[in-house]
Amino acid sequence: MSNGFQIFKKEAELIQNEYPGLKLDADEMTNAPCLSGIIQLESENGDVIDRYKLKIVAIPEYPTRFPYVFETEGRIPLNIDWHVYPNDGHCCISSFPEEILTCKKGINLRDFIENHLKPYLFSQKYREDNGFFLLERAHGVKGNVQFFIDAFKTNDLILIVNGLRFIKKRKEPNRVSLCFCESGQKFRNCHRETYRMLSIFSDHEIEFFINMIVRYGYASSLINTLL
Ligand SMILES: [Zn+2]
Numbered sequence: 281m282s283n284g285f286q287i288f289k290k291e292a293e294l295i296q297n298e299y300p301g302l303k304l305d306a307d308e309m310t311n312a313p314c315l316s317g318i319i320q321l322e323s324e325n326g327d328v329i330d331r332y333k334l335k336i337v338a339i340p341e342y343p344t345r346f347p348y349v350f351e352t353e354g355r356i357p358l359n360i361d362w363h364v365y366p367n368d369g370h371c372c373i374s375s376f377p378e379e380i381l382t383c384k385k386g387i388n389l390r391d392f393i394e395n396h397l398k399p400y401l402f403s404q405k406y407r408e409d410n411g412f413f414l415l416e417r418a419h420g421v422k423g424n425v426q427f428f429i430d431a432f433k434t435n436d437l438i439l440i441v442n443g444l445r446f447i448k449k450r451k452e453p454n455r456v457s458l459c460f461c462e463s464g465q466k467f468r469n470c471h472r473e474t475y476r477m478l479s480i481f482s483d484h485e486i487e488f489f490i491n492m493i494v495r496y497g498y499a500s501s502l503i504n505t506l507l
């Protein structure tokens with residue numbers, strides 16, 4: 281059994297009594313360990329307000345990637361507009377860079393269920409009740425780029441790419457230096473938090489995201505000239 285499967289299984293055994301609706305099983309398709317059954321959503325005062333039937337399936341990359349979650353009652357449409365990957369039907373719990381960042385800080389199954397899966401389900405329920413997501417997030421590359429737009433607090437993709445290149449040099453400026461973004465502000469008052477948050481990414485990952493943003497920027501500027 282792959283290492284990721286073993287870690288998943290061990291953690292699943294540890295939390296089983298906290299989630300009586302979930303049963304540790306082997307996925308019938310892949311034979312991977314999985315938790316299947318009911319997750320309850322509770323209000324702030326602990327009342328159960330809804331429940332989703334689903335299975336959480338281990339992947340070999342766990343815990344450097346999220347396990348796969350499948351909603352199994354056909355309640356969430358298999359559609360990117362609903363943050364579900366239509367090819368295999370697993371849920372798009374968060375953007376790719378956010379998932380990598382979260383996993384690098386270290387996750388376990390309880391943390392995944394409480395801080396990532398449940399917010400995703402709450403957001404699905406909100407959409408079902410109201411017709412739109414409370415916090416709109418784009419799917420796919422656009423959502424991945426949005427992560428960096430939020431992190432750098434700017435829409436300027438050139439600034440973001442230059443910022444990522446700067447982070448990849450691994451030389452954090454001292455407190456009184458001016459920020460790399462050329463705002464004229466001191467680094468500590470400007471992009472220091474962004475710098476530290478994104479420094480967790482490996483060189484390889486930063487390079488991957490730079491290429492992604494450049495391709496996205498190029499494609500959207502082409503589209504703009506065509507419109
Ligand atoms: Zn998505």
Ligand SMILES: [Zn+2]
Binds near residue numbers: 462463
């Ligand atoms: Zn700055």
